[in-house]
Amino acid sequence: xxxxxxxxxLRKGVLEYCVLALLSHGEKxxxxxxxxxxxxxxxxxxxxxxxxxxxxxxxGLVEPRWDTSGTGRPRxxxxxxxxxxxQLATFxxxxxxxxxxxxxxxxxxx
Amino acid sequence: MRRAxxxxxxxxxxxxxxxxxxxxxxxxxxxxxxxxxAVLDDVRAHFADAAEAGRTPEQAVEGLGDxxxxxxxxxxxxxxxxDRAGRIRRVLQWTAVAMAVFTAMFETFLWPDGMTFGLFxxxxxxxxxxxxxxxxxxxxxxxxxxxxxxxxxxxxxxxxAALTALALAAQMTFVPxxxxxxxxxxxxxIARHGRPAPAWRIAGGVLLMLPSAQLLSGALAGSWGMxxxxxxxxxxxxxxxxxxxxxxxWPGVVVAAFGAGVxxxxxxxxxxxxxxxxxxxxxxxxxxxxHALAHANLRRTGRA
Numbered sequence: 001x002x003x004x005x006x007x008x009x010l011r012k013g014v015l016e017y018c019v020l021a022l023l024s025h026g027e028k029x030x031x032x033x034x035x036x037x038x039x040x041x042x043x044x045x046x047x048x049x050x051x052x053x054x055x056x057x058x059x060g061l062v063e064p065r066w067d068t069s070g071t072g073r074p075r076x077x078x079x080x081x082x083x084x085x086x087q088l089a090t091f092x093x094x095x096x097x098x099x100x101x102x103x104x105x106x107x108x109x110x
Numbered sequence: 111m112r113r114a115x116x117x118x119x120x121x122x123x124x125x126x127x128x129x130x131x132x133x134x135x136x137x138x139x140x141x142x143x144x145x146x147x148a149v150l151d152d153v154r155a156h157f158a159d160a161a162e163a164g165r166t167p168e169q170a171v172e173g174l175g176d177x178x179x180x181x182x183x184x185x186x187x188x189x190x191x192x193d194r195a196g197r198i199r200r201v202l203q204w205t206a207v208a209m210a211v212f213t214a215m216f217e218t219f220l221w222p223d224g225m226t227f228g229l230f231x232x233x234x235x236x237x238x239x240x241x242x243x244x245x246x247x248x249x250x251x252x253x254x255x256x257x258x259x260x261x262x263x264x265x266x267x268x269x270x271a272a273l274t275a276l277a278l279a280a281q282m283t284f285v286p287x288x289x290x291x292x293x294x295x296x297x298x299x300i301a302r303h304g305r306p307a308p309a310w311r312i313a314g315g316v317l318l319m320l321p322s323a324q325l326l327s328g329a330l331a332g333s334w335g336m337x338x339x340x341x342x343x344x345x346x347x348x349x350x351x352x353x354x355x356x357x358x359x360w361p362g363v364v365v366a367a368f369g370a371g372v373x374x375x376x377x378x379x380x381x382x383x384x385x386x387x388x389x390x391x392x393x394x395x396x397x398x399x400x401h402a403l404a405h406a407n408l409r410r411t412g413r414a
Binding site for chain 2: 018
């Protein structure tokens with residue numbers, strides 16, 4: 001399997017938790033979120049972010065809102081929900097333990 | 111220079127965005143209204159954010175991907191109706207099989223001696239052999255349900271050709287079976303993105319009125335008189351046809367149930383117009399069921 005293929009498969013499993021982690025620092029609008037994710041090479045373009053947000057919204061992990069308070073045009077912000085924060089905490093536990101196991105294995109195999 | 115093109119530029123922005131939104135909305139018809147409008151809000155916000163970041167609408171579209179790819183991703187993420195077309199196809203195909211079995215039972219046990227409408231039974235005598243022979247169309251109709259996905263389209267076309275030839279050339283009682291098998295090929299395609307365009311249900315409604323046209327032309331030609339009973343027979347399909355113009359699922363269920371009733375009634379009351387009644391029943395069942403499936407609200411909660 002190519003390096004790119006392995007990376008794609010792994011990203012697929014963690015992407016929504018990366019979105020939750022980004023939102024846990026404060027709400028963000030779509031393009032901002034997409035920029036953060038593409039900068040970290042987690043997604044290739046916005047085209048895969050909105051479909052993911054659609055599912056996360058459906059599952060109650062994130063919540064959109066139109067912000068009309070500013071002087072400019074209304075902006076659509078995404079925020080993490082209570083359920084989303086709980087899921088992120090669970091993922092963090094799993095990731096730390098799984099990551100440690102995988103690291104140990106990789107160390108041992110050298 | 112830039113200022114001079116602003117108006118034109120704004121119009122172009124709106125055009126690109128509107129076209130994209132319209133296309134996405136059309137392709138997401140199978141989603142619930144709430145899901146769809148949330149996705150459209152995302153797209154609208156994306157265009158606005160991109161414009162603010164100095165991107166052209168074309169660049170904004172580039173980021174999202176073309177509407178077909180984008181909506182496929184949305185549907186895949188929502189786990190939504192990925193198999194809508196497959197489900198519609200299976201229901202119609204199974205109904206065609208059931209219809210073939212019902213036809214076979216009817217032909218074997220209820221068909222009165224001496225009545226022939228191109229009835230084709232090469233095996234005479236032994237009742238069991240006749241039953242087996244008459245079940246062959248049902249087995250043929252079931253083939254597309256059991257072959258691997260790769261061979262499905264080819265099998266469906268061959269089966270359709272065989273059933274249509276059987277129904278038209280040899281055994282006209284199998285016309286309803288053939289109609290359902292045709293619906294199993296066509297309806298999943300026209301309803302794959304959700305509710306089909308209104309033209310389809312208008313076409314369905316017109317199809318339902320065909321038996322009325324037949325009755326009317328018979329009356330005008332003097333084959334039978336236009337008494338009160340005949341008038342009811344003429345009015346009912348027209349009423350059902352009009353009912354189908356309602357773009358909801360339930361009128362289809364009503365029409366399909368009526369069709370099934372007509373089919374059963376046809377077998378119990380074998381009259382001069384038996385074939386007309388039988389075909390009308392098959393038509394109501396096929397069009398009604400197709401309409402109900404194509405307009406069904408396939409709401410499914412997201413993956414937990």
